Amino acid sequence: MLFTFPPEALSCNWVNQTVTEALNLGLDAIDDGGAPLDWPGSLPADKRDVLRRRTGLQPKLIAFWDKYSDLSLADRTCLRDAIARQTNLPLVYSDVALPCPCLNDIPAEIHDAVKALSEYLFGQLGAIKENGKALRDIQFETCQNHGVRICPYCGLDYFLPVGTKRNALDHLMPISKYPFASADFKNLPPTCHSCNSLYKLDQDILFDNAGARRSCSDPYAGPVYQLKLNGSVFGEGNEVQGFIMPRWQINFDGPTAQQAETWDAVYEIKSRLVTTLDADLLSWVRHFASWFIREIGTGKSSDEVAETLPRYIENVIQDHFEDRAFLKAEAFRFLSHSCADPINGNEIKEWLWGFVEYAV
Structure with missing residues (x-):
């Protein structure tokens, strides 16, 4: 949960x-x-x-x-x-x-x-x-x-x-x-x-398909988990609208792995989040590009575009769970982290800069 x-x-x-x-x-x-x-x-x-x-x-x-x-x-x-x-x-x-x-x-x-x-x-x-x-x-x-x-x-x-x-x-x-x-x-x-x-549907939350006993979160007391995209790799995922998406790695940060494994197995959470990330990332980045032009202006370098990502996460993306903010914020944290990659960072910065450039 x-x-x-x-x-x-x-x-x-x-x-x-x-x-x-x-x-x-x-x-x-x-x-x-x-x-x-x-x-x-x-x-x-x-x-x-x-x-x-x-x-x-x-x-x-x-x-x-x-x-x-x-x-x-x-x-x-x-x-x-x-x-x-x-x-x-x-x-x-x-x-x-x-x-x-x-x-x-x-x-x-x-x-x-x-x-x-x-x-x-x-x-x-x-x-x-x-x-x-x-x-x-x-x-x-x-x-x-x-x-x-x-x-x-x-x-x-x-x-x-x-x-x-x-x-x-x-x-x-x-x-x-x-x-x-x-x-x-x-x-x-x-x-x-x-x-x-x-x-x-009618899945048994107390036992897996092999009949092994498993634990799950109490809906009123948890534990709860925070989504992380650590381990995702830019440019190695599915193709969407002519762009190659990241290869998404969904992780759950929480007190134990047991309840998270049950949660994912029963509700297919990871696969659903990957599908949503693929479907929504480009529209999220285009919104970022529009915001950048309004707030910062045009004619900026790819480094300047990348440097504003933390500000966008902090000031624009809604708190918590409205409009999938928990997922959107983590996706932009992944992009910000990827821009600092010593091998592929410049390529990712240019990718983001292209959205700003063509949003004009």
Whole structure:
């Protein structure tokens, strides 16, 4: 991730925890040889008035408890372990030694009841309201009020503003594999359409394609990473509009490599950034050339053009993530650094100077 969501966006994150508590109370009663409390006494007191009005909840809990009653002791233990592990958020993201059974690891006889409850709870995030606003809308509005306008997974696409169509909620742990975290906002960060629907899809963020356990960033606490282009080489990349682009080397500067590797593997971040750099670099350089002429004037040497790059980065490129500024700034830092190369620096300076010269 490039940055995190504000923890304040979890202020309305109670549905998954509350219903899981009610579910477990019923399972405890069955394990003790009894039966769950009559409705709505099985619901935690602090949310009882809200949840008792959700008419679809009671039959789904009862169906779950009925199926659980028929399970063997070993199968009950397996199921309860899955509930405990999947709801242990956000620890499950970082602790690769922590097992996390998925839907296929629990008894098949109870799958339908599990799916029905998990899908219902996810839908309630858009149905249950506080002060006239749905819980998922409160979550997103809080994010936007704290300045989150860009998807932190790619840094490329804007979120739709509050009041328009809802943005996607990405199940980091897919609901098809980890149903007991289906309605936990810790597992449901907003994402752009590209990240959610074109790249992540139903990928398992906890296990790679070989089945090896991996760690990922907590969307509310990180770690986060800064893009670097160290190792990129000017003039050895793809051809765009008759120009040879740099051979881009995307690096992530952060506390550990593990979460960054997962981030890249799931969302294909590096390849998407390379495509964006190739597509946008020439327009960025042409804007720099226009700015140079307005601010500095014409008839300047290639050395004078190159010397203004740090000033352009500092004073013109927007801060942080608006309009892909994080990527644009790093591209210009790469160009500035390349101009100082003892072997190819003069060639790169002339390349930049040409844009200024022909912008007149």
